[in-house]
Amino acid sequence: MPTAIAAPQRVVRKKNSYGQIRAESLFRRTLVIVGVAMLLLVTGILITLIIGSIPSIKSLGIKYLWGTTWDPVNNVYGALPFLIGTLLTSFLALIMSVPFSFAIAIYLGEYNPKGWLSNFLKNMVELIAAVPSVIYGFWGLLVLVPIVRELEMKFNILPYGIGIFTSALILTIMIIPYAASLGREMIRLVPSPLKEGAYSLGATRYEVIRNVILPYTKSGLFAGVLLSLGRALGETMAVTMVIGNTSIIPTSIFAPGNTMASVIANEFTEADRTVYLSALIELGLVLFLVTVIINMIGKRIIKRFTNE
Amino acid sequence: MNAHVKYRVGKSRAVQALIVFMAFLITVPLILIIVYIFREGITKINWTFLTRVPKPVGETGGGIANALIGSILIVLAASVIAIPIGILGGIYLSENKNTRLSYWSRLAVDVLQGVPSIVIGIVVYFWVVKPIGTFSAISGSVALAIMMLPILIRSTEETLKLIPSSLKEAGLALGLPYHRVILKVIVPCGISGILSGIMLSIARIAGETAPLLFTAFGNPYLNTNLTKPMQSLPLLIFNYATSPYDDWHDLAWGAALILLFTVLLLNIITKITSRRWNVQL
Numbered sequence: 001m002p003t004a005i006a007a008p009q010r011v012v013r014k015k016n017s018y019g020q021i022r023a024e025s026l027f028r029r030t031l032v033i034v035g036v037a038m039l040l041l042v043t044g045i046l047i048t049l050i051i052g053s054i055p056s057i058k059s060l061g062i063k064y065l066w067g068t069t070w071d072p073v074n075n076v077y078g079a080l081p082f083l084i085g086t087l088l089t090s091f092l093a094l095i096m097s098v099p100f101s102f103a104i105a106i107y108l109g110e111y112n113p114k115g116w117l118s119n120f121l122k123n124m125v126e127l128i129a130a131v132p133s134v135i136y137g138f139w140g141l142l143v144l145v146p147i148v149r150e151l152e153m154k155f156n157i158l159p160y161g162i163g164i165f166t167s168a169l170i171l172t173i174m175i176i177p178y179a180a181s182l183g184r185e186m187i188r189l190v191p192s193p194l195k196e197g198a199y200s201l202g203a204t205r206y207e208v209i210r211n212v213i214l215p216y217t218k219s220g221l222f223a224g225v226l227l228s229l230g231r232a233l234g235e236t237m238a239v240t241m242v243i244g245n246t247s248i249i250p251t252s253i254f255a256p257g258n259t260m261a262s263v264i265a266n267e268f269t270e271a272d273r274t275v276y277l278s279a280l281i282e283l284g285l286v287l288f289l290v291t292v293i294i295n296m297i298g299k300r301i302i303k304r305f306t307n308e
Numbered sequence: 309m310n311a312h313v314k315y316r317v318g319k320s321r322a323v324q325a326l327i328v329f330m331a332f333l334i335t336v337p338l339i340l341i342i343v344y345i346f347r348e349g350i351t352k353i354n355w356t357f358l359t360r361v362p363k364p365v366g367e368t369g370g371g372i373a374n375a376l377i378g379s380i381l382i383v384l385a386a387s388v389i390a391i392p393i394g395i396l397g398g399i400y401l402s403e404n405k406n407t408r409l410s411y412w413s414r415l416a417v418d419v420l421q422g423v424p425s426i427v428i429g430i431v432v433y434f435w436v437v438k439p440i441g442t443f444s445a446i447s448g449s450v451a452l453a454i455m456m457l458p459i460l461i462r463s464t465e466e467t468l469k470l471i472p473s474s475l476k477e478a479g480l481a482l483g484l485p486y487h488r489v490i491l492k493v494i495v496p497c498g499i500s501g502i503l504s505g506i507m508l509s510i511a512r513i514a515g516e517t518a519p520l521l522f523t524a525f526g527n528p529y530l531n532t533n534l535t536k537p538m539q540s541l542p543l544l545i546f547n548y549a550t551s552p553y554d555d556w557h558d559l560a561w562g563a564a565l566i567l568l569f570t571v572l573l574l575n576i577i578t579k580i581t582s583r584r585w586n587v588q589l
Contacts, residue, residue, distance in 0.1 A: 020485040020488075021485065023485065023487055024485040024486045024487050026487075027486065027487035027490070027491075028486065028487075030396060031396060031399060031400040031403065031404075032400070032409070034393055034396040034397045034400055035397065035400045035401070035404070035409055035410060035413040036409065036413070037393070037397075038397060038413045038416040038417055038420070038457075038461070039409075039412055039413055039416045041416065041420065041454065041457075042416040042419050042420055044431075044435075045423065045427070045428070045431045048430075048431045048434050048435065049427070049430070049431065052430070052434060099330060100330055100331075100333065100334055103326075103327045103330035103331045104330075104331045104334060106327050106331075107327055107328060107331035108331070111324060111327065111328065121331060121332065121335070123579065124334070124335045124338055125334065126575070126579075127338060127572060127575060128334065128337075128338050130511060130512075130571055130572060130575045131338070131341065131515075131568065131571065131572075132514070132515020132516070132517070132542060132567060132568070132571055133515070133517070133518075134515060134517045134542045134545050134546050134549075134564075134567075135341070135345065135515065135545070135564050135567065135568055136341070137546070137549070138545055138546075138549040138560060138564055139341050139344060139345065141549060141550070142549070142557070143340075143344060173334075173337050173338075176334055180334075204316050204317055204319070204320035205320045205323075205324060206316075206319055206320035206323040206324070207316070207320070209323075230422055233424070234422075234423075234424025234425070234426070234427070235424075236424065236425060236426040236517075236518040237517045237518055237542075237546060241546070241549065241550060261424060261426045261518070264426050264430065265426055265518060265521055268429075268430065268433075268521070268522050269521070269522055269525075280430075281430060284426065284427045284430045287424055287426070287427060288423060288424070288427045291422050291423065291424055292419050292422055292423070294422075295418070295419070295421070295422030296418070296419070296422075299418055
C-alpha cells in the first residue's frame with residue numbers, strides 16, 4: 001500500500017523536473033531572442049530609412065545634398081538650406097554651451113565634489129535634461145522670442161525674433177547637462193597623486209586645473225562635447241517651434257531657417273508626392289547616420305578613457 | 309610674499325569665482341522656466357479644465373481631458389510593450405558579458421539611445437501606421453516603447469551587475485533551475501534599481517512629442533480606442549502653442565504645467581529611490 005502511494009508522487013516529481021528543464025531552456029532562448037531583437041531593431045531602422053529614401057536617391061541623385069532650393073510645389077528638392085540650418089544652430093549652441101558645461105564639470109568635479117550645494121547643482125543640471133523639449137519650445141516662443149526681438153531692434157537687425165539664433169539659445173540650455181555630467185565624471189577620475197604632486201610643487205588651484213586636470217581629461221571632455229552635439233543635431237520640437245520654418249538658406253544667424261529635424265516634423269504629414277516624402281526620409285537617413293557616428297565616436301572615447 | 313606669488317594666487321581666486329558664477333548661472337533659466345510656467349499655468353487649472361475637451365476657436369472654456377487620458381493610455385501601452393522586453397534584454401546583457409552576440413547587442417542599444425526621436429517617428433510610420441492604414445495611438449506607443457528600451461535595458465543591466473555572483477552560485481548549487489535563480493533571486497534583489505529605471509524611462513518619454521507627430525497624430529475629441537488617432541499632452545502643447553489663438557495658449561499653459569510637474573516629480577522620485585543603489589542611470 002505505501003508503495004502504491006509513493007509511485008505516483010515520483011512520477012509527478014519527474015514530470016515537474018522535466019518541466020523545469022524545459023522552462024530553463026525556454027528562458028535561455030527567450031533571452032537570446034531579445035538580444036537578437038535589439039540588433040534587428042537597429043538594422044530594421046536603418047533598412048527602413050534606406051528603402052524609404054530610394055525613390056529620392058534615384059530621381060535626385062547625390063546632388064540633392066547640395067541643392068540650394070527646396071520647393072516642393074515645383075518638385076525641386078535641395079537639402080542644403082537644412083544642412084546649413086542644422087550645422088549653424090548646433091555649432092552655435094555648442095560654442096555657447098561649452099564654457100558653462102566645463103564650468104559645471106570643474107566645479108562639481110574639483111572645487112566642490114561633496115556637500116549639499118554641489119548636490120543641489122547636480123540635481124538642477126539633471127532636471128534641465130529632464131524638462132520635455134516641447135516645454136522649452138513653448139517657453140522660448142512666448143518668452144525668449146520677444147526678448148530676442150527687442151535685442152534685434154536695438155542692434156538694428158531685422159527683428160524677426162524667431163530664427164537660428166533663438167533656436168541656438170534654447171539648444172544651449174538643453175545640451176549643457178550632457179557635457180557637464182560626463183565632464184564631472186571624467187574630472188573625478190583624475191588620480192589624486194597627480195594633483196598632489198602639482199600642489200606640493202607650489203602650484204595654485206588654477207594652475208593644477210589648467211596644467212594637470214584639463215590635459216588629463218581632454219579626451220573625456222571632448223567626448224562629452226560630442227554627445228552634446230549629437231543631442232543638438234537631432235533635437236526637433238524646441239527648434240521647430242522657434243526657428244521660423246523657412247526653407248531658404250539663412251543669410252545671417254538672426255534670420256529664420258529650418259533644420260533637418262524641423263523640416264521633417266513640419267512637412268512629413270503633408271508630403272503628398274512619392275519623391276517629396278522620400279526626400280524627407282533621406283534627410284532622416286542623413287540625420288540618423290550623422291548622430292549615430294558622432295555618438296559612437298563619443299562612446300568609444302569614453303570607454304577608452306575609463307578603462308585606462 | 310612677493311608680487312608674483314600674489315598675482316598667481318589672485319588669478320587662481322578670480323578663476324574660481326568665475327567658474328562658480330558660471331556653474332550656478334545655469335540654474336537661472338531652469339528656475340525662470342519653472343516659475344513662468346507655474347505662474348501662467350496655475351490660474352488655468354480647474355475642474356472644467358481637467359474634465360472637458362477643448363472648445364472650438366472663439367469659445368472660452370473647455371479643457372484638456374482628451375489629452376490627459378490620451379497621454380496616460382499611450383504611455384501605459386508603451387510601458388506594457390517595453391518593460392518586459394527591456395528587463396529581459398537587461399538580464400541577457402548582464403548574464404552574457406563577453407559573447408559575440410552580446411557585444412553587438414550592446415552596441416545596438418548604444419546606437420538606439422542616440423537615434424533622434426523624429427527618426428523613430430518616421431520608421432514607426434512605415435512599420436505600423438502604413439500597414440494599419442490610419443494614424444493610431446498604438447503606433448505612438450510603439451514609437452515611445454522603442455525610445456524606452458535603451459534606458460530600461462541599461463538600467464537593468466547596470467543594477468544586475470552590482471549583485472554579487474555568490475548569490476547566483478548559491479541558488480544554482482541548491483539545484484534551482486537557471487530561470488528560477490534569475491527571476492526569484494537575482495531580479496528581486498535588484499528590483500528597486502529596475503523600478504527606478506522604469507520610472508526614469510517613463511519620465512523620459514512622457515514629454516516626447518516628435519515621435520508622436522506621425523503616429524498618434526492628435527485628436528481634438530475624446531478617444532479611448534487605441535487603433536484611432538489620439539491626443540496627448542505634448543502634442544496638444546505643440547499644436548496649441550504654435551496656434552495664434554489666446555484661448556488655445558491658455559490650454560497649452562495649463563497642459564505644460566501638468567506635464568512639467570509630472571516629469572519633474574517622476575525624476576525626483578527616481579532619484580530618491582535609486583540613491584540606495586548608486587546606479588548610474
